[in-house]
Structure formats: structure tokens, C-alpha cells
Amino acid sequence: xxxxxxxxxxxxxxxxxxxxxxxxxxxxxxxxxxxxxxxxxxxxxxxxxxxxxxxxxxxxxxxxxxxxxxxxxxxxxxxxxxxxxxxxxxxxxxxxxxxxxxxxxxxxxxxxxxxxxxxxxxxxxxxxxxxxxxxxxxxxxxxxxxxxxxxxxxxxxxxxxxxxxxxxxxxxxxxxxxxxxxxxxxxxxxxxxxxxxxxxxxxxxxxxxxxxxxxxxxxxxxxxxxxxxxxxxxxxxxxxxxxxxxxxxxxxxxxxxxxxxxxxxxxxxxxxxxxxxxxxxxxxxxxxxxxxxxxxxxxxxxxxxxxxxxxxxxxxxxxxxxxxxxxxxxxxxxxxxxxxxxxxxxxxxxxxxxxxxxxxxxxxxxxxxxxxxxxxxxxxxxxxxxxxxxxxxxxxxxxxxxxxxxxxxxxxxxxxxxxxxxx
Numbered sequence: 001x002x003x004x005x006x007x008x009x010x011x012x013x014x015x016x017x018x019x020x021x022x023x024x025x026x027x028x029x030x031x032x033x034x035x036x037x038x039x040x041x042x043x044x045x046x047x048x049x050x051x052x053x054x055x056x057x058x059x060x061x062x063x064x065x066x067x068x069x070x071x072x073x074x075x076x077x078x079x080x081x082x083x084x085x086x087x088x089x090x091x092x093x094x095x096x097x098x099x100x101x102x103x104x105x106x107x108x109x110x111x112x113x114x115x116x117x118x119x120x121x122x123x124x125x126x127x128x129x130x131x132x133x134x135x136x137x138x139x140x141x142x143x144x145x146x147x148x149x150x151x152x153x154x155x156x157x158x159x160x161x162x163x164x165x166x167x168x169x170x171x172x173x174x175x176x177x178x179x180x181x182x183x184x185x186x187x188x189x190x191x192x193x194x195x196x197x198x199x200x201x202x203x204x205x206x207x208x209x210x211x212x213x214x215x216x217x218x219x220x221x222x223x224x225x226x227x228x229x230x231x232x233x234x235x236x237x238x239x240x241x242x243x244x245x246x247x248x249x250x251x252x253x254x255x256x257x258x259x260x261x262x263x264x265x266x267x268x269x270x271x272x273x274x275x276x277x278x279x280x281x282x283x284x285x286x287x288x289x290x291x292x293x294x295x296x297x298x299x300x301x302x303x304x305x306x307x308x309x310x311x312x313x314x315x316x317x318x319x320x321x322x323x324x325x326x327x328x329x330x331x332x333x334x335x336x337x338x339x340x341x342x343x344x345x346x347x348x349x350x351x352x353x354x355x356x357x358x359x360x361x362x363x364x365x366x367x368x369x370x371x372x373x374x375x376x377x378x379x380x381x382x383x384x385x386x387x388x389x390x391x392x393x394x395x396x397x398x399x400x401x402x403x404x405x406x407x408x409x410x411x412x413x414x415x416x417x418x419x420x421x422x423x
Contacts, residue, residue, distance in 0.1 A: 020046065020047060021045065021046055021059055021060060021062070021064065022045040022063060022064040022065075022066065022418075022420075023044055023045070023059045023064070023065045023066070024042065024066050024068055024071060025042050025065060025067045026040075026041045026042070026043065026068050026070065026396070027040065027067075027068070028041075028071070029041040029043070029053075029070070029071045029386060030071070030073070030386075030402070031385070031386070032073060032363075032366060032370045032385050033371065033385045035363050035367070037400070040055060041053060041054065041055065041071070042055065042056060042057045043386060043392075044058075045418055047418055048391060048417045048418030048419070049389060049390070049391060049418065050386060050387060050388055050389065050390050050391075051388065053387065066413070066420075066423065068396040068412075068413055069399065069412070070396060070397050070398070070401060071386065071394055071395070071396045072394070072396070072397070072401070072408075073371075073383070073384055073385050073386050073393060073394065074383070074395055074414075075119065075336075075348075075349075075369045075370065075395060075408070076118060076120040076121065076336065076369050076370060076374065076377075076383070077113070077121045077122070077336060077337055077338050077340060077351075077369070078263070078335045078373050078376060079122060079244075079265055079288050079338060079340075080123055080124070080337075080338065080340040080341055080345075080348075081124065081126065081340065081341030082105075082106040082110050082113070082123050082126070082131055082134065082148075082345070083103075083106045083109075083126040083127065083131065083341070084097075084109075084341055085105075085341055085345055086213070086294070086342050088303070091215070099128045099130065102126070102127065102128060103130050103133065106126070106130050106134050107134060107144075109340075110134060110138065110143070110144070110148070111144050111145055113145065113146050113340070113346065113348065114144065114145050114146050114414060114416065114421055114422075115346070115414065115421070115422055116346045116347075116349060116411060117349070117397075117408070117411035117414055118348055119414070120146050120147040120149070120374075120379075120383060121146045121147070122151070122203070122244070122337070122376075123135075123149070123151065124154070124205040124244055124246075124265065125153065125154035125162070125205050126150070126152065127164065129153070129199050129200065131150040131152065132201065135147075135148035135149075135202075136200075144421065147416070149202045149377050150201055150203070151196070151201055151202070151203050151204055151205035152196050152199050152201035153180070153181040154206065155181045155183060155189070155192045155193070155196070155206045155232065156181060156182060156183075156206065156207040156223065157183060157184060157224060158176075158182055159216060160182075160207055160214075160223040160224075161209070161210055161214045161223065161246060162181055162182070162206075162211075162214075162246075163182050164176060164181070164182075166215045166216050167214075167215030167216075178191040178192035178195055179191075179192075179195050183228060186227045186228055186230070186231035187231075189229075189231035189232045190235045193231075193232055193235040193236050193239065194239070197239045197241065202241065203236075203242045203244065204232060204236045204241050204242070204243045205243075205244045205246065205265075206224065206229075206243060206245050207245075207246045208222065208229070208245040208246060208252040208255065208256040209221060209222055209246070209248045209249040209251075210249065210312075211248065211312075212295055212309065212316050212317070213295070213309055213313075213342065214309075215306060215309065217308060218249075219248050219312035219316050220249030220252075220269060220316075221249055221251075221252070222249060222252030223252060224252065224255065224256075226255055226258075229255055229256055229259035230259045230260075233259050233260040234260075237260075242263070242377075242378070243260075243261040243263075244261065244262060244263045244265055244286070245261040245263065245264055245265060246266060247264050247265065247266060247268075248266055248267075248268040248316055249268075250270065250271050250273075250274060253267060253269075253270060253274050254273065254274050254277065257277045257281060258277065261283065262283070262284060262376070263283065263285065263335065263376060264283060264284070264285050264286070265286045265288060265337065265339075266286075266288050266292075266316075266320060266339075267285055267286075267287065267327065268292070268316050268320050269319065269323070270327060272330075275326070275327060275330050275332055278327075278332050278333075279330070279331055283332075284333050284335050284372075284376050285324075285332045285334050285335070286334075286336070286337035287321075287323070287324040287334065287355075288338055288339035288351075289321045289324055289351055289354040289355065289358070290338040290339060290343040290348070290350050290351045290354065291339030291343050292317040292318065292319070292320030293317065293318075293320075293354065294317070294343040295316070295317040295342065296313060297317075298313065299311075299314040299317065300314075321354055324354075324358045324360075325358040325359050328358060328359055329359060333372065334360070335373045336351060336352075336355075336365070336368040336372070336373055338350075338351045347409075349406075349409040349411075352365050352366070352401075352406075352408050353405055353406055355368070356405050362401060362405045366401065366408075370384045392416075392417065392418040393417065394413075394415045395411050395413060395414050396411070396412055396413035397411055397412055398410070398412055
């Protein structure tokens, strides 16, 4: 489709200080609220809000008009780790990278994520409160990236998946406690949640079971007692925060759902009982198929993972897509999430392909990354659809994603909060 050409210096100005009025002329528009594709729609943007949507919107002669093919709401990834990216030498980097290195990497990966069309993300675990600072820098215009909802440092148990000293030699291990996100009692759990609140986190992330990439034997065992989980959830709720629970094994997942967590991440060995509990309690499921496929692939490469990690990656990774298919078929509420940082940043849209392969229709996959994701983070009044009054987070692609979901891997236009970041 013919595109309105804008000089580069004007695009740069748009990125830094957007025009007061912009009209997006969309050949097609994905209406995620009603699950339909509309043709020949115009979207009026005034400052950072959507002022009107329709066949023809009223705008002054000075309005900035941009012709686009298919317009969608800004995409959202509900599980990323912006401070790094898995690599063959990833484990040694924990001893090489300083906080400043992590911050610069996070800024870089945040920009890559935004350019890929993801205007909002949940960052589920980092160190040194890097994504708290990055969230603030992006909000104030100092840095460029998606809107960030961050859990800051993940909470785990001694030796558990989020213990930052796993794999260290004895004299370096120490005995990390609640401030470092390691708990061993309900009192510790309350202190750890309150510390996250003090640090500026938006939400809480826990590791309810073992994990694939930690330097520990089990990837599935439950790692919190029930009273510890309940203390986390109750304290988080008191502070207005939700709780995301990393979970692979069935028992730890069940305990987390019964304790009242908001979402289950990965959910690899989810059984029928857990599915019924999640439906009953309205627990969201964030599958992260991309990460499962990535670690399964790398498990076949000699030397990519440490010896203790390789068998976990080989057994857990291939299962996630099948679990997703089962959860979807049984009516679990699914929100889009990739675990980017395990899988490469910027390839987030591959998750759409895997979701469709798992039996979810294209429209529902897009809704999982827009309408459903907005509900998960409590921002459905502001984000999640191209609707009058909402924040102007809009992306565009060439082609029809309802016919070929893979076109979402090539985003041609990105607007976040009314500002153009890619055209």
C-alpha cells in the first residue's frame, strides 16, 4: 500500500515531541474488543490519547496524516527479562557484568523490544533494581523503550530457582536473605515483599518450583511451603501488588494457585486438577513457549548449558507448547508471554506462531497480547485496544495477521503514548 513519505528530520522530531494531532489512515484495523477486522478506518490521536476511531474522523488541516496497512493495539509481552540475554557464556557474565553493564544492556534490549512492536512489558526478575530505574527513565523520556511493569528482584528460597548464589563456591555463597529475595519463613516472605515495595517494584514474582536455568538439580520440585506462599500473596495484596509464580512442577503450581497468585508462568507440567483450579480462581496462564523451544534446541548443543542444566532443558522445553494447547482447549485464561532474555529479545512475535500452532486462532492470540494482557496488569481502561479515550499505543504491519500471523514478526510502525518510534 502507498505510504505517506515523511522527511527523516520530521520523524526524529515526532519521536521526541509528537505532533499535537495525528490521523492514522488504516486500510485494516484489528478490533480486539469485538474480535473482528475492520476496513478503511481512521484513528485520530490528540496528544497521547485516541480521540476518535471511524471511517472518517474530523481533524484540522495541519494534522499529521500517516497511511498504514493493518493497525493493531500496541502488543504486550507479559514475561521478559530486559537485563540480559542467554548465550553460551551467559553464566560467567554474572561475575563480569557490573550494575552499569546491566543497565546499559537493559536500555538496549528495551529499545529492541519497542521496535518489535511491544509497547508494554512485565519484567519478571532482575538484579540491582535495574528495571525500576529503566522504567522511570522511560516514563520521564530519558530512555526509549516499552512501558515497564517490573517485579524487580524475584523472590525464592534458599537453594531455590531465584537464589542468586546457586552454583557459587562456598566462600562466595554467603547466606542471602529477604533483601536479596531469599526467604525461608512467612516472616521472611513478608519482609521480602515489603522490600520489593520499598525498592519501587510494581508487582511480585516468585519461583514456586525449581527452574531450568538455575544451577540446581531439580526443575520441578515445590520450593515454597504453603504458609510462605500465603504470606507472600497476602502481603502483596496489602500493598496493591499482584503475584506472578514461575512454576514447572504440578505440586508447586497447585500450592501457588491455592494461595492466590495472579498468574502462573510456564506451567509446564500442569495437570487437570491445576487447570480446574485456575479456571475456578481466575488465575492467568503465561506460557512462554518461545523459551521452551529455545532451551530445548540449545540442550542439543554440547557445551551450551552447564551439565546440571542440560537435562532439565531437554525435558522441560519441549513440553510447554503441548501444555499450552491443553490449557487453551480447556478454557484457561491465557496472556501472551515469551520469557525474552532466555529466547532472544526482538523475536517476541514468534510466540504468536507457536500459539497458533498450538490451536489458538489468530485473533485470540492477538487478544492474548492486547486485551487480556491489559487486564492482567490492571490497565484495561488505558491500554489493550484501539478505542476512544485510551492511550495511543498502536502498531502496524504490512499484510493481514488474521490470515498469516507471522507478519507480526515484521512491524512497520510503532506509536507508544502518542509518539512515533518507528515508521
